[in-house]
Amino acid sequence: MENEQVQPVEHLYEARKSIFPRSVKGRFRDLKWGILALAYGVYFLLPWLRWERDTGRDQAVLFDLVGRKFYLFDLTVYPQDIFWLAGFLMLAAYLLFFVTGIAGRVFCGYFCFQTLWTDVFVLVERLVQGERPARIRLSKQKWNAEKILKISTTHLLWLLFSFITGLSFVLYWGNAPELFGDFFSLQAPFAAYATALFLTATTYVMAGHAREQVCTYMCPYSRFQSAMFDSDSLIVSYDAKRGEGDKGRARAGRNLKTREVRAEAGVGDCIDCGYCVQVCPTGIDIRNGLQIQCISCALCIDACDTIMDSLEWPRGLVAYTSERQVSEGKRARLLRPKVLGYFAVLMIIVTALVWSVSHQQKFDMTISQVRQPLFVTLSDGRIQNSYEIKMNNKTGANLMLAFSLDGLPGAELDMGKFQAIILAPEQRLRLTARVRSHPDLLGEGSHSFVFRATPFKRDDLQEFMQNAVFTTP
Amino acid sequence: MSDNNTQQQGKAVQTTGHAWDGDLQEFNNPLPRWWIWTFYATIIFSLGYWIIYPTWPYANTFTKGVGNTITFQNSAGEEVTTHWNTRSLLIEDMQTGEEALKQKAYLEKVNAASYEEILSDPDMMAFANSMAKVVFADNCAACHGPGGDLPEQAFGLYPNVADDAWLWGGTTTEIEQTITHGRNGFMPAFGKSLNDEKLEQLANYVLGLSGHSVETDKAAAGQKIFQGQEGGCYYCHGTDGTGLKSQGAANLTDAVWTVANVPGAVKEEGKVAAVKSVIKNGITRQMPQWKSRLGVEQIKLLTLYVHELGGGE
Numbered sequence: 072m073e074n075e076q077v078q079p080v081e082h083l084y085e086a087r088k089s090i091f092p093r094s095v096k097g098r099f100r101d102l103k104w105g106i107l108a109l110a111y112g113v114y115f116l117l118p119w120l121r122w123e124r125d126t127g128r129d130q131a132v133l134f135d136l137v138g139r140k141f142y143l144f145d146l147t148v149y150p151q152d153i154f155w156l157a158g159f160l161m162l163a164a165y166l167l168f169f170v171t172g173i174a175g176r177v178f179c180g181y182f183c184f185q186t187l188w189t190d191v192f193v194l195v196e197r198l199v200q201g202e203r204p205a206r207i208r209l210s211k212q213k214w215n216a217e218k219i220l221k222i223s224t225t226h227l228l229w230l231l232f233s234f235i236t237g238l239s240f241v242l243y244w245g246n247a248p249e250l251f252g253d254f255f256s257l258q259a260p261f262a263a264y265a266t267a268l269f270l271t272a273t274t275y276v277m278a279g280h281a282r283e284q285v286c287t288y289m290c291p292y293s294r295f296q297s298a299m300f301d302s303d304s305l306i307v308s309y310d311a312k313r314g315e316g317d318k319g320r321a322r323a324g325r326n327l328k329t330r331e332v333r334a335e336a337g338v339g340d341c342i343d344c345g346y347c348v349q350v351c352p353t354g355i356d357i358r359n360g361l362q363i364q365c366i367s368c369a370l371c372i373d374a375c376d377t378i379m380d381s382l383e384w385p386r387g388l389v390a391y392t393s394e395r396q397v398s399e400g401k402r403a404r405l406l407r408p409k410v411l412g413y414f415a416v417l418m419i420i421v422t423a424l425v426w427s428v429s430h431q432q433k434f435d436m437t438i439s440q441v442r443q444p445l446f447v448t449l450s451d452g453r454i455q456n457s458y459e460i461k462m463n464n465k466t467g468a469n470l471m472l473a474f475s476l477d478g479l480p481g482a483e484l485d486m487g488k489f490q491a492i493i494l495a496p497e498q499r500l501r502l503t504a505r506v507r508s509h510p511d512l513l514g515e516g517s518h519s520f521v522f523r524a525t526p527f528k529r530d531d532l533q534e535f536m537q538n539a540v541f542t543t544p
Numbered sequence: 545m546s547d548n549n550t551q552q553q554g555k556a557v558q559t560t561g562h563a564w565d566g567d568l569q570e571f572n573n574p575l576p577r578w579w580i581w582t583f584y585a586t587i588i589f590s591l592g593y594w595i596i597y598p599t600w601p602y603a604n605t606f607t608k609g610v611g612n613t614i615t616f617q618n619s620a621g622e623e624v625t626t627h628w629n630t631r632s633l634l635i636e637d638m639q640t641g642e643e644a645l646k647q648k649a650y651l652e653k654v655n656a657a658s659y660e661e662i663l664s665d666p667d668m669m670a671f672a673n674s675m676a677k678v679v680f681a682d683n684c685a686a687c688h689g690p691g692g693d694l695p696e697q698a699f700g701l702y703p704n705v706a707d708d709a710w711l712w713g714g715t716t717t718e719i720e721q722t723i724t725h726g727r728n729g730f731m732p733a734f735g736k737s738l739n740d741e742k743l744e745q746l747a748n749y750v751l752g753l754s755g756h757s758v759e760t761d762k763a764a765a766g767q768k769i770f771q772g773q774e775g776g777c778y779y780c781h782g783t784d785g786t787g788l789k790s791q792g793a794a795n796l797t798d799a800v801w802t803v804a805n806v807p808g809a810v811k812e813e814g815k816v817a818a819v820k821s822v823i824k825n826g827i828t829r830q831m832p833q834w835k836s837r838l839g840v841e842q843i844k845l846l847t848l849y850v851h852e853l854g855g856g857e
Contacts, residue, residue: 086577281578288576443691447707447854448807450798455707455855485855488664501670505855 087284089210092193093203093349097373103180107187115235118242125467126496134244140497146428147465147497151435158424165420167292169413171299173405175306179293180368185285188236188278189352192229199225203349229279230271237270283353287364297363302394303403307367309358309389310397314341320358323382330384340388346378347371347389357389434470435463438504438522438537445542449507453483454543458504462524464494471527472535474504479520479541481512510543517542598627616640651675655841659716662848669848676849679842683834684850692853700803702829706853709800713789714857720847726833729792733826734775742769746777747819751806753785753796756815803827 122131122144133142141148148155170177179186200206200221212218241263242250253259254267277285286293300306314320316339323342327333330340341358348356350371353364357371375389393403441457449455464470473491476482484490485505494500504522517540524535560570594600600607608627615625616636626632638644654668662668681690684705688694692706703711711729712722734743742765749766752758769775771783780793787793794802801807804822809815834843 284576284578288578441691443689444693444706447693447704448799449707450709450795450800452799457706457853487669487852487855489666489669492666500666501673502666503673503852 088354090283090352090354091203091206091210092352092370093346093374094197095346095350095370095373095377097370097376099369099373103190103368103370106181107190110182110184110187115239118239118247128246130246132243133246136244138497146431149435149463149465151463152431155424155427158420158427162417162420162424165413165417167296168299169410169417171296172301172304172407172410172413175300175304176293176296176365176367177305179286179296179366183366185277185290186352186366186368188274189282191232192278192282193352195228195232196225199228226279230275233271233274233278234267236274237267240270241267283364283366286353286366293363293366301407301409302398303405303407305367305391305393305403306361307357307365307369307372307389308361308392308394308397309341309347310387310392311339311358313339314358314388315339340379340384342378342382344378346374350374361394431465433466433532434524434526434535435461435465436522436524436535436537437461438539440540440542446544448544453507453509454513454541455505455507456541458506458522458539460502460504460522461499462494462502463499464496466529466532467496469496470494470529470532472524473527475523475525476506477521477523477536479506479508479513479518482506482508482520482541506541508541508543513541513543515543596628598629651841655844659844659848663716663851669852672845672848673852676842676845679838679846680849683838684846687831692850696808699805699808700801703802704800705850707800708854708857709795709798709802710854710857711787711789711792711794711802714851714854716847716851716856718789719850719856720843722831723838723843723846723850724833724835727792727831729827729829729831731780731793731822731827733824735824735826738769738775738823742766742774743820743823744816746770746775746823747816750785750796750819750823751815754798756806757812758816 117132118130120131121129122142123129124142128135128142130142131144135142139150167178196206200209209218209221238251238254241254241259244250244266245259245263250259250263254263281289316333317337319338320341320343321327321333321336321338322344327336327338333340347358348354348371350373351357352368352370353366355362355364357365369391371389372391376386379386379388395401395403437460439459439461441459446454446456460474462472471491471493474484474486474489476484483506485507486502489502492500492502506520519538519540522537522539524537526532526534558572558574560572563569594607595610596612597609598606599609612628613625614628614632614636615623616632616639618624624632650671654662654672657665657668662672680692684692687702688705689698689702693704694702708714710718712718712727734746738746745762745766746769747766748758748762749764749770752763770777770781770785780791781787781796782793785796787795804818806815806818809818834846838846
């Protein structure tokens, strides 16, 4: 038993080991650039997209906190629709479970904004400071004019890009062109500046400095996604059998140039060039097996494929595979109970959400009886009950309504001067209604009746009916 | 595995240096540097916080915070500047906060409008209702009940303001007058001037006015007392018994009883007795004036609210 004591080092913390990812070209890199372009196109341009609405709010996607309405193209989301958020979050969660079950951490590698923004920040770093060796040299170099110029340019560009990111986020919460102008003429609300500043700071810190530490230390998904893996999930993996052979990997030295020679010598196909390690944004060596840091970005596949292509050896030394394929040589099963279960739940949520959104009520009316007092006797011997009516015009146009009662003998409806009213688009209103009837016509107890709101000249709307109760002594 | 527990990916791992039971060791895994920095940042933050906000108690007082004051107007209208505290922050927010200013602007709009205009505008009416509800609960509900109606046990102590019987008138002008200046409701006690028989006759007549079945002989005698000089009831209640609003006299011909608990009486005798008791003992009710306690706007909102409760006139 070896028990080598290591002398305690006088450090309370471990410094991050800087990672200088080398650039790589390949099909996964192209795919990732494509996704990035699409995601950025949506994120940065969406606030500027105009959309015609009767209510005059002409921004396609607008989160109007003051007006308590979210506009998403032709859909207007009201506070009452908040349960859609729950549905949407469930949808997102199960989609993540489903995709992770099948394809592993594909979200992390391709879609996560941490990955996207880090990609761009590394690109900026590369354009300013040069490729990996140049960056390593620069970081070790003593501070001189060149280093100061290059480092400060990088950070300035990072900050600028962070600011554009933060500002774009803010533009979703107000009328973009107007808010943009206000922002730079110092007339925007305090919250706009605070949010933009906060997001500038977090983007700069997370994508510029923290990078893979976010995935490794902070992000909960990386931890619980491992619980959703099984031996059939897609992972990025090194084919150790092929790469190591019997005697391990070896550099393509003078005597080990072709596969045949290497096979005879017992060494594998891995020429230990280290390209897969250099391109890794989280700084791991994929040849050591599946690791928590691996975000499945597949850049090491591109790297290895490039090398294999140049040697004219078959690709796939580092490839997407599954544990089952690696250990048993069988193809991963796609239709597994877990995946099917996730899919079923996903479909239920999607169906429920689509149904709910497409059946959104165009007009809300709730009627609650005033409970204190439940009833009063009037001078002519009739009984009066009071009701509070809350309504909300969700249609994009004026809505004229007339109120009436149904099913209560001898009833009179008194709404002051509001027996017929006009609701402006998106107007919410609360009215008091008094209903009177004679107890002799009704008898004792509670009597159900229907409160009717009849829209005028609106073929698109039906009559609104709401049940209510009238109480007599 | 246990053979190389101080090996991780081929590198030696730092331990605390002690070994128990020969081979049991404790790793000394260093914290990540960003974590340490975050920790230091919170310490620096707290130093700033100590300086700017009230923090440390000493002697009988505490550090007040530097350069961090709140200015607001106290109830006397004077400007007060204090050290930062959440109570003053609330007062300041209620005076100059964004929502407070919006409310103030709307209040001014309602204040400038006539009753007729407000009653025809659903938005202003909704505003008046929700704001006055609080004023009513704070000031009026103690006597009139939270919904303007008293429970049965308290029948007749104070007028019901949720029905349509208005002793002093139910137009907005009259309700405003009532709230602003208060009312003295008075009916003299007839216990001394009228004997029991006459009280009985009078009660029968009064009950008959609102359609109750009564003994016709007694009622006829009662009519003479009511309409004649002996009782003089018509001075205030009118010859037809509908009551003069200027006197706050009740309408005796309708179904609403404001003081005599006729609805609560089971038999005819009970109803007669309830009316008799009121005539015998009289009524002294007082509503205080509210002009010294409530602002003009508040009275206006209250007027609309009370008007709306019963339907108004």
